[in-house]
Structures are given as C-alpha cells and as structure tokens.
Amino acid sequence: MVVLMLAFRFPEWQPHFSFPAGPQTNEMIALRWLHIIFGIIWIGLLYFFNLVLTPAMKQCDPKLRIKMYPELMPGAMAWFRWSALVTVFVGMRYYAIHLGSDAKLAGNPALVGKWFGWWFLVWIVAYAFIYALQLPAKGILDSAWVRSIGVAIVAIAASWLILAVNGGPTASNPHLAISIGGGLGLLMLLNTWGVVWRAQKRLIAWSRASAEQGTPMPPETERLMRWNYLTARTSFWLSFPMLFFMAAASHYPFLSTVAR
Numbered sequence: 001m002v003v004l005m006l007a008f009r010f011p012e013w014q015p016h017f018s019f020p021a022g023p024q025t026n027e028m029i030a031l032r033w034l035h036i037i038f039g040i041i042w043i044g045l046l047y048f049f050n051l052v053l054t055p056a057m058k059q060c061d062p063k064l065r066i067k068m069y070p071e072l073m074p075g076a077m078a079w080f081r082w083s084a085l086v087t088v089f090v091g092m093r094y095y096a097i098h099l100g101s102d103a104k105l106a107g108n109p110a111l112v113g114k115w116f117g118w119w120f121l122v123w124i125v126a127y128a129f130i131y132a133l134q135l136p137a138k139g140i141l142d143s144a145w146v147r148s149i150g151v152a153i154v155a156i157a158a159s160w161l162i163l164a165v166n167g168g169p170t171a172s173n174p175h176l177a178i179s180i181g182g183g184l185g186l187l188m189l190l191n192t193w194g195v196v197w198r199a200q201k202r203l204i205a206w207s208r209a210s211a212e213q214g215t216p217m218p219p220e221t222e223r224l225m226r227w228n229y230l231t232a233r234t235s236f237w238l239s240f241p242m243l244f245f246m247a248a249a250s251h252y253p254f255l256s257t258v259a260r
Contacts, residue, residue: 024097031094034086041083043239045076046188050236054229066217070208077200084192088185095119095182098174106170115175118165123183126158127190134195134234136226151234155241158183163255173248176255181245188235188242196235199228 020026057065096116103111133150140146159180166179203224209215248254 035090038083038086042087045080066211081197084189088189095178102170102175115166122162123186129154134230173253173255177245177249181242184238184242191231191235195231199224
C-alpha cells in the first residue's frame with residue numbers, strides 16, 4: 001500500500017512499460033519462452049540420465065535395480081519424450097518465422113518451402129547414418145572412437161551442406177544458426193522417440209514383470225540396454241553444439257555472411 005501511495009505521489013518513480021506491437025512479435029516471445037521451458041526439461045533429463053542415473057544404476061544391486069526401474073522410468077520417460085516433442089515443434093514454428101522474414105527480404109515468399117524442405121531432407125538423411133552408427137556392434141565398429149568420429153563427420157557434413165544450400169545474401173544469422181542447432185535438435189528428437197522410447201518401453205515392461213512375477217529378463221535385454229545407452233550418449237554429445245548454435249542465433253551473429 002505504501003509503495004502504491006508513493007508511486008501516485010511521485011509519478012517519476014513509476015516503471016514505464018512499452019510492449020512491442022504486432023502479433024508476430026508477441027508470438028515469437030511466447031514461442032521462445034515455451035522453447036526454453038520445455039528444452040530445459042528435455043535436456044535436463046538427458047543430462048540426468050547420462051551423468052547420474054546410468055552410473056548409479058551400474059552400482060545398484062541387480063534386485064534393487066529391477067524394483068526401482070519400473071517405478072522411476074515411466075514418469076521420467078513421459079516427461080522426457082513429450083518435452084522433446086514440444087521443444088522441437090515450437091522451435092520449428094520459430095524457425096519458420098525467421099525463414100519467412102528472410103524470404104520477404106529476398107522478395108520471394110516461395111523460398112520458405114524450399115529452405116525448410118532442404119533443411120528437413122538434409123537432417124533426415126544425416127539421421128539415417130547416425131542411426132546406423134548407434135546400433136550395437138562387435139569388433140572395431142563397437143569402438144567409441146569409431147562411433148564418435150563417424151557421428152562427428154555426419155553432423156559436420158550435414159551442417160556444412162545446409163549452410164551451402166540455404167545460405168545467401170538475405171539469409172540471416174538466426175536462420176542459419178537455427179538451421180544447424182535445430183537440425184541437431186531434430187536428430188536428438190528422433191533418437192528420443194525412435195530409439196530410446198522404443199527400448200525403454202520393453203525394458204520397463206520386462207523389469208516390471210520380473211519384479212512382480214519373478215519372470216527372468218529376456219536374453220535381448222543386454223542388447224537393448226546397450227542400444228539405449230549408445231543412443232542416449234550420442235544425444236548427450238550432440239546437445240553441446242546444438243545449444244551453442246541455438247544461443248548463437250540471437251547472441252552471436254557469425255553466419256549472416258554465408259553465401260551460395
């Protein structure tokens with residue numbers, strides 16, 4: 001009450017608000033807000049799985065692990081996969097707005113479809129290679145160095161290609177930075193739904209049956225756990241360049257001069 005009285009007595013003490021006009025400006029801040037919130041949930045759980053849960057589970061007694069798994073993972077995986085989906089879909093809308101602005105600057109609205117189409121195609125093809133590199137294997141193909149170098153080559157090649165295809169005089173830094181960061185995020189989303197969730201559904205069901213009915217875990221368990229681990233670790237490492245490029249979109253303009 002005292003604060004309000006002082007504010008009316010001394011108008012110069014009142015804060016001055018000037019919200020941007022226009023629906024697109026307000027839409028973009030709402031999209032960024034949602035993107036950050038759900039992105040924190042998604043990436044936070046990814047880091048929890050890789051840095052905390054997996055090492056802890058390795059130290060647990062197998063009987064305790066079987067009891068904990070079906071209680072812990074269903075809820076964690078629900079937050080993990082749905083926050084990933086919301087993060088990427090909201091990010092795609094935000095990306096499309098930037099594409100529209102660049103296309104308008106170029107005087108050719110049809111460029112939006114071309115740019116988005118190339119972006120999607122390049123990263124889907126990249127994921128086909130990364131998917132293969134994450135599959136459990138034996139011999140030299142199971143080497144962490146071989147997998148890491150292979151994934152890095154695919155990610156760098158896809159990033160270079162999308163810059164070459166979508167770059168141009170009117171391509172802004174947000175457009176190009178999100179083309180890379182968002183592409184890496186798309187790879188991580190495909191890992192989340194295409195591998196991690198598929199593996200976890202079976203592991204949760206098998207561990208629940210084992211805890212409640214004493215059913216032994218199937219022979220396929222070890223391979224599935226290995227596949228889940230390799231995929232989660234790939235997403236973990238991809239998250240670092242992904243976060244850099246997403247932050248660089250607004251805060252580190254270094255790609256706006258890329259030309260065809």
